[in-house]
Amino acid sequence: MNDIRSYFGPGHGACPGCGFPIAVKITLETLEGKAFVVNSTGCLEIVSSMYGRNVWAVPYIHSLFENAGAVAGGIDAALKALGRKNEGHVVVFAGDGATADIGIGTLSGMFDRNHDVLYICYDNEAYQNTGNQQSGLTPPGASTTTTPVGDLLPGKMGRKKDMIGIAVAHGIPYVASASIAFPNDLRRKVKRAIEFEGAKYLHVHAPCVTGWGIDGKLTVEVARLAVETGLYPLVEYENGRLVRVMKLKKRKPVEEYLKIQRRFRHLFKHPLGEKIIKELQQIADENVKRYGLEDEG
């Protein structure tokens, strides 16, 4: 018996205050439940699809950690071959690890074949399901269990992969970033995305309370600060052209974002902390320039 009240939950097991359920819920509402959901192994999958305790009221498939792009492509192909294209949209929800690291091959293949799929990466900036190990999308300076802070090292070294750039380079029709702190923007982007036939990529920033060391109270605030500092630019590409960005009226220094998260706290004490903070500020500054986030003059 299906006794669910919305397309996703309630009843899932995400930590109190987790960010990604907000993105999932908003996406499915926007699509009015007309979605074939493909989910990679990770937090979202584990908290929502335990056998007998499934909280998805839309068709849902989880296969492996690293093949969501290909599975979605297969669904798209099947819907075409069976003449069922009008039933709904194929939507992937995959973590940052599944997307940028282990599954980037199948993602690239799906983009390359331009399957009619909306691929949403919920970016909680580490392998959270397995206990906060670094991923290619963990930002510099973040402390994770595989990039711990030590006398020598100040957490993760190296940058976040530019998934937006990677997606745009595939020549797919629609690429955008969004954040759970801006639900109207997310809603609009989902709506816009499905107007395009072919592969769509949406990268959604979604805080993890345990991995980032924040209180549920701060989930939305932290996500908003990521945008307002310029660390997480909200941008939108259509057919390879940058068409819209979320302008920053009064940009905040990155410290405001960093200081309220446990994963960055050491940066204010560690000998290399200052250098990393500078690097992060530089990334934000670059984003502002690259995407024109601030109005000149």
Added chain:
Amino acid sequence: MGKVKIYLGASSPAKTSEMKTGDWGTEWAKVDEDKCIACGRCITFCPEPCIEYVEKNDKKVARVDTDYCKGCWICFTVCPVDAIKMETKEIYKLEVC
């Protein structure tokens, strides 16, 4: 005991009612219905989701389903009129002596 049913292809219908999460936290959210302006922000942001509109004296107000509220405080932080309070559940109201 009856036979365990396993769905072919590891599929199962949605089963919210068997996974109540309202006992997770020590607090839950409560909406002050007089203050509530039905802007929907808490409904948008609640990750469970477990806030819905109800009709109360011809007025639309938000109501929290305590069967599922995990007490994360997100609704509290996004409400523009401070209509949400976090209440400690009865069993956690210990007397400290």
Added chain:
Amino acid sequence: MRKVVRGFYAIAYAVKLSKPNVICAYPITPQTEIVENLAEMYANGELENCEYITAESEFGAASVVLGASATGARTFTATSSQGLLLMTEVLYNAAGMRLPIVLAIANRAVSAPLSIWNDHQDSISVRDAGIIQIYVENNQEAHDMIPFAFKVAENKNVLLPFMVCVDGFKLTHAYEAVDLLNQEDVDNFLPPYNPVVSLRIDKPVAMGCYAPPPTYMEFRVALEYAMERAKKVIEDESKEWYEITGRDWGAHIKAEYCEDAEVAVIAMGSIVGMIRDVVEEMRKEGMKVGLLKIRTYRPFPAEEIRKALTNVNKVIVIERSLSIGSEPPVTLDVKSALFGHSSQEIHSVVLGLGGRDVPRTQIIKIIKEVYEGKVKPGKRYEGLKEFEEVIP
């Protein structure tokens, strides 16, 4: 229609007649020509209601057919060797999700060292995944087994992936006269795929749920039961196949001259043809030898083998792969089938790895030695050169 065709065409043509909805594969020698042939048919518009997808890897190809199969499509993929190993994680997953994907395997050795030539190490390595495996001896059988595989895999009592294992080059690239099936016969045998469970908006289900300890074990044992049930389905469908085509491949095994044999040779795949010739020749010379061809390696036909070997004293198992650190795979299964029932001498003969030639004289020698009691039972290698390992 009898035509001289190459193995890969016989397979591709049978796939076309089976009316798949989604085909996805990645090229690897010697499987490549199978998918090239299908691509050509697709390009010419010969595949109706079908999407032909070129994947970025075998891992991707298996995942594409997994997603398509879960959506209710009839799906086909093909691979070999490294490609099959790369697919492995997906194949275990597909079996667990009970998706009736059909695969053609052009059997090839695995690396290292790299070899494009034939043995059975690739498909044997995924024997535990929950996939039905059939080994064919010629291209007619390969051709026939494609629609057969779909029929069995899609049976509601089975619902498992099905692998048709065809010796790379030896069969895939060999010219052979094949009675090509016609569309009507295939349509009569194989109804359109009607999935019991699939992804659909009007009846949402979750596939690939994770199972905690209180449910996991039942799912895995259910796979085992499905494989058991597949046995009967394979028998029934083999009979129907015979009625439609007049070709009797046997079901799980094909035992020849075993009733009164002193020595029986067990083998799988294309080598069976040569062994049959040798056995028949020896029979003419008055030697009591028999042949037992294993068709379905999974489900393993333990009982059938036991029965067929009732009167046999010595058994030779021809092995085309290894289970490094233990006895060769087929030998292990044969021994466990016989254990506690009879006590034949078992000779496990490993040969022809990585395409090493197996001359007819070698087969004759192997049988004669055992027949005349010149060798002790156990494992040995034939055609192996003396070697020593040296540091470069």
